[in-house]
Amino acid sequence: MGLCVSSPVSSEIHNNESTDQEIFHENAIYCEAEGKIHLPNGTQGMVGSVYSRTGSKGLNQDSAILYQGYGMHDGAFCGVYDGHGKNGHLVSNIVRNRLHSLVLNQKNTLAGIKVPSLQYKETEEITSEETETSRMWSKACASAFKVMDKEVKLQENIDYSTSGTTAVVVIRQGEELVIANLGDSRAVLGRLTEDGRLSAVQLTSDLKPSVPSEAERIRKCNGRVLALKDEPHIQRVWLPHEDMPGLAMSRAFGDFLLKNHGIIAVPDISYHRISPEDQFVVLATDGVWDVMGNDEVMAVVRSAMEVGNPTAKAVVDAAVSAWKRKFPSSKIDDCTVVCLFLQKTQDKDAS
DSSP states (O other): OOEEEOOOTTOOEEOTTSSOEEOOOTTEEEEETTSOOOOOTTSTTOOEEEEEEOOSSSSOOEEEEEEETOSSTTOEEEEEEEEESTTHHHHHHHHHHHHHHHHHHHHHHHTTOOOOOSSSOTTOOOOSSOOHHHHHHHHHHHHHHHHHHHHHHTOTTOOOTTOEEOEEEEEEETTEEEEEEESSOEEEEEEEOTTSOEEEEEOSOOOOTTSHHHHHHHHHTTOEEEEOTTOTTOEEEEOSSSOOEEESOSBOEEOGGGTTTTOBOOOEEEEEEOOTTEEEEEEEOHHHHTTOOHHHHHHHHHHHHHHTOOHHHHHHHHHHHHHHHHOTTSOOOOEEEEEEEOSSSOOTTTO
């Protein structure tokens, strides 16, 4: 479905029609339905930026995708996935390569067919802002995430009992955004205020065991939520009678050892209608959010746009610098970012 482009470490994709150079490192791929790479910065047709960088812990377990022309001409699919565990990088890559197809297949199945809700109560009404189109994409996401988890489990000869991945997905269809979140990666919207400032609007909630509702679900399934003595600020999920595996998130693909103890692959799904003030959405793994605040990331994107630099790379570079400054003795986490631009024209003064 479309052209997928990925490139090894230190390689670049150059657009000869623009001075911009978008970087696609390691596990980050860009897809375009028409099969043509065209990402001019600061000009008509601007789409976005994607970048991934390995930390100092070893193999990069992050992955990401930016798919232009998804579902419709001006549609897009963005996904950021943060693997964990021995085989987390494999889960992350499987989900990156497959989830967007599953969502589209589910949506096409639902289109024009009167079907019962897949996640919502039958009596739930569409809100004043939500449309039937966004409702359909929301149902497609709920169904596709369920299928995706089953497909991971069916992978042969690989143990995913204590390996998995988070997922944060943003689907654009015209002026509508559908956001699906699983775990502790995050999506944040950059919006211009009346006085020209750029404000951050967090579109997702970090789904961790420390969230009371998440902890309640896990404990009802006999899972334990406890912090280690040497890291009292991090709540983890453990088996009922064994001190393993210590998962630091409450929802994920994979992690089948805990699937009967409260860890689920059901996404938290929300909707947003794009306004003229909405400039871009940033999706990033927790390697970024652990050391940078929402407003700080928004400022980095804005500065990069103003000088014509790749925005995703700018955020990752800023996050790496923050790791070195704030935690000089700690190993830097993998950092992966997707920036999706929401306005067809990007005026430097406005952006």
